[in-house]
Amino acid sequence: MTGTHGLAHLFPAAAAVTAEPAAAVRPRNRRQLIVEAGAAVFSERGYHAASMEEIAARVGITAAALYRHFPNKYALFAECANVMADRLVAALAEVPPAASLDALFAAVARVTVAHRETGGVYRWEARYLERDDRRLLAGKFAHVVDRVAAAVRREHPGPEEHLRAVAALGAIGSVTTHHNAIAQRRLEDLLQAAARRVAATDPAAAAAPPVEIPAPPVPRTRRSEILAAAVPLFERDGFATVTNGRIAEAVGLVPSALYRYFPGKADILAAACLQAAGLLAQAVDHNLRGKTGPHAALSALTATYVAYSFEHSALNSVANAEIAGLPEALRRPLVAAQREHIAVWEQHLRQARPDLDARGARVLVHAGFGVVVEAGRRLRWADSPRHRAAVAALLVSALGV
Secondary structure, eight states, X not given: OOOOOOOOOOSOOOOOOOSSOHHHHSOTTHHHHHXXXXXXXXXXXOTTTOOHHHHHHHHTSOHHHHHTTOSSHHHHHHHHHHHHHHHHHHHHHTSOTTOOHHHHHHHHHHHHHHTTTXXXXXXXXXXXXXXXXXXXXXXXXXXHHHHHHHHHHHXXXXXXXXXXXXXXXXXXXXXXXXXXXXXXXXXXXXXXXXXXXXXXXXXXXXXXXXXXXXXXXXXXXXXXXXXXXXXXXXXXXXXXXXXXXXXXXXTXXXXXXXXXXXXXXXXXXXXXXXXXXXXXXXXXXXXXXXXXXXXXHHHHHHHHHHHHHHHTHHHHHHHHHHGGGSXXXXXXXXXXXXXXXXXXXXXXXXXXXXXXXXXXXXXXXXXXXXXXXXXXXXXXXXXXXXXXXXXXXXXXXXXXX
């Protein structure tokens, strides 16, 4: 359940400690309040941009008081990441073993929507958690996927039940990546319906139409060389650990020379993301030409987005984890580009499905993007016509067209 979006604050600050004895006013659930506040801040700002001071302020305590509960930011993040997985596991545990797929999706949707402002933490756990913690969390999510896959196999026999399960869960989990305002019950209904359609889809049933994706420009300038060298480093080693010195070394510069082209590492990431957004916009314009009718347009949009996701999987992986933590000035043009892209989808989806209003259409577009992220991860982004066609079929099903 994958990024790239700021999330609204969910939990008000607790009352500040007054002159009364601490034991008299300290909430019994203070640790839980800290975890909830931490998950909200991590989801909103990303792991590295979040600070313990900001999290403490959300709870209404000092940073020193927070450190009495968690020794460092990593320990808090690890617990936040586990909380969402534990909630999903607990919700499914309440569903009888032979229950329908609908019952499973209803339980997952109910928990995910209720905690949409904090659930985004899971987008980064694989990148930031240490190996043992990552393995523990992966086991919990695997349990959820296995439970859903078993129901998929029972109700919709066919190939790739685990791929369909993770894609369906990706549709539901997409709600943690945006903050479109919509009634909770309607949101749950839209997500459950999308997940049902995805689960029932045969990934090999249709072939995606051929599309063209512009290739990244050949690095002919020092600036473009820096962009081309930085993204693989970010993706392989993590944005936080890659230094300007390593980027400079990769292109044959001394570290100080890097600043002639970019003020800092965040500017390099933002420029790479903006470049990729431009390539996607070009591809959409090109592949929509001559398409008459909303269904043909959505088919072209789907094939284009899936092809782009496979071809730029490294950058997308970094962007999903890091954009939330970029300074506002750098993030703003990226958010604008994303909104323009979503608006194109919304327009054609509403033409194909007149039953949807703007909010419902946007929810389903994001659900489709969530399908691509989780299905792509399941396939390890191994690019092939068969994988592209499978993911495209699942995305179209999420949209309900």
